Amino acid sequence: MTEAKIEEVMEIFAKEAKKVYGNKLKSIILYGSCARGDFSNDSDIDVLILLDVPPEKIGTERKRMLQVTDQLDWEYDVVLAPVYQNYAVYEKYIPVSVFYQNVEREGIKIA
Structure with missing residues (x-):
């Protein structure tokens, strides 16, 4: 995996999330090894999606x-x-x- 691939995937993900959620989307934050820059080919892309919806609606x-x-x-x-x-x-x-503290410290806001 390369940094360019991560950026491309996150750009597409953010664009689609904005279409799906509109004003309900408050933030998309890349965290974990991809945000720190110590990822490997086997790393997953950890992303936190923060929504302005009731907590009981997050699963939906x-x-x-x-x-x-x-x-x-x-x-x-x-x-x-993704974690919602x-x-x-x-x-x-x-x-x-x-x-959440780790996300705040290491995270990169995508949207």
């Missing part, structure tokens, strides 16, 4: 991007690993969640 909203994720995985021979979260929940738990 996640399903709306499954086809896009699968297509990118297939076409680019990558493994996209309600934006307010994310903001609330940053102080106590090591995961």
Whole structure:
């Protein structure tokens, strides 16, 4: 995997997410090894998608991007690993969640 491939995949993913979610999309953040630059050919592409929807609707909203994720995985021979979260929940738990703190520290905002 190359940095250029990651950038291309994320650009397409962000464009499609904006189409699917519109104003509900608050942020897309690349995190993990791809954000740190220490990825390998076997690394997945970790991405956090923050949405302005009720927390109980996150699962339904996640399903709306499954086809896009699968297509990118297939076409680019990558493994996209999206995590979806309600934006307010994310903001609330940053102080106590090591995961969210790592995303804040290492993450690269894509959208």
